[in-house]
Amino acid sequence: xxxxxxxxxxxxxxxxxxxxxxxxxxxxxxxxxxxxxxxxxxxxxxxxxxxxxxxxxxxxxxxxxxxxxxxxxxxxxxxxxxxxxxxxxxxxxxxxxxxxxxxxxxxxxxxxxxxxxxxxxxxxxxxxxxxxxxxxxxxxxxxxxxxxxxxxxxxxxxxxxxxxxxxxxxx
Numbered sequence: 001x002x003x004x005x006x007x008x009x010x011x012x013x014x015x016x017x018x019x020x021x022x023x024x025x026x027x028x029x030x031x032x033x034x035x036x037x038x039x040x041x042x043x044x045x046x047x048x049x050x051x052x053x054x055x056x057x058x059x060x061x062x063x064x065x066x067x068x069x070x071x072x073x074x075x076x077x078x079x080x081x082x083x084x085x086x087x088x089x090x091x092x093x094x095x096x097x098x099x100x101x102x103x104x105x106x107x108x109x110x111x112x113x114x115x116x117x118x119x120x121x122x123x124x125x126x127x128x129x130x131x132x133x134x135x136x137x138x139x140x141x142x143x144x145x146x147x148x149x150x151x152x153x154x155x156x157x158x159x160x161x162x163x164x165x166x167x168x169x170x171x
Contacts, residue, residue, distance in 0.1 A: 048067055049068075050067070050068035050069060050070045050083065050085070051065065051067065051068065051070070052069075052070045052072065053069065053070070053071045053072060053075065053090075054072050054073055055072040055087070055089045055090075056073060057072075057074070058073060058074045058075075058076075059073065059074070059075045059076070059077065060076045060077060061076075061077045062077040062078045062079070062080075062094070063077065063078075063079045063080070063081070064079075064080040065080070065081050066081075066082055067081065067082055068081060068082055068083040068084070069081045069083075069084050069085070070085040070087060071085070071086050071087060071090040071092065071105075072087035072089050072090050073089070073090060074090070074091045074092075075090075075091070075092045075093070076093045076094060077093075077094045078094040078096070078097070078109075079094065079095075079096050079098070080097045080098065081097075081098045082099050083098060083100045083102075084096060084098035084100070084102070084113075085102045086102065086105045086107060086122075087104055087105050088104045088105050088121050089105060090104070090105035090106065091105060091106045091107075091108075092105075092107045092108070093108045093109060094109045095110045095111075095112070096109065096110070096111045096113070097112045097113070097152060098112075098113050099113065099114045099115070099152070100113060100115045100117075101113035101115070101116045101117065102117045102119070103116070103117065103118050103122040103124060103139075104119045105121070105123065106122075106123040106124075107122075107123070107124045107125070108125045108126060109125075110126050110127050110129070111124065111126060111128045111129070111130075112129045112152055112154070113128075113129075113131075113151060113152075114131045114132070114151060114152065115131065115132050115133075115134075116128055116130040116132070116133045116134070117133070117134045117135075117136075118133075118134070118135045118141060119136050119139065120136045120137060120138035121138070121139075122135075122136075122139040122140065122141070123139075123140045124139075124140070124141045124142070124143065125142045125143060126142075126143045127143045127144045127145070128141075128145045128146070129146045129147075129148055129151040130145070130146075130147060130151050131147065131149065131150075131151055133147075
């Protein structure tokens with residue numbers, strides 16, 4: 001059997017085999033570029049770098065992101081993020097909620113996180129609600145620590161109460 005490309009193109013088909021379309025007419029050559037552009041726009045994007053709040057920045061108000069934040073300055077308000085890193089020069093006055101929280105600086109307020117880490121330079125005044133926690137030697141902490149399976153949900157209970165003993169049946 002003969003194909004149209006063999007009739008129009010006397011060159012060997014081995015070189016053209018990976019290109020099923022676009023070799024019949026010169027105008028067709030740009031068409032493969034369009035799907036590649038579409039592919040790039042639908043492909044998952046690389047994770048953006050953390051937003052950095054520099055040491056000379058003072059923020060008053062709440063912040064919320066699905067990304068990462070690195071705080072080196074002062075924040076008066078609540079922060080919600082995926083990964084929150086509190087730098088050594090940072091001060092946070094408010095509630096902190098993140099999947100991962102790394103505290104090198106000062107927080108005055110509640111901390112909620114799946115993984116919470118207080119480094120040796122951390123200064124925390126407030127309660128910590130966590131799934132896992134690590135506290136390095138030298139960290140300063142005043143408050144309570146509670147473990148929860150879902151610490152990011154403020155309505156979650158810390159632990160189920162112990163089962164009540166069964167009432168004796170009369171009868």
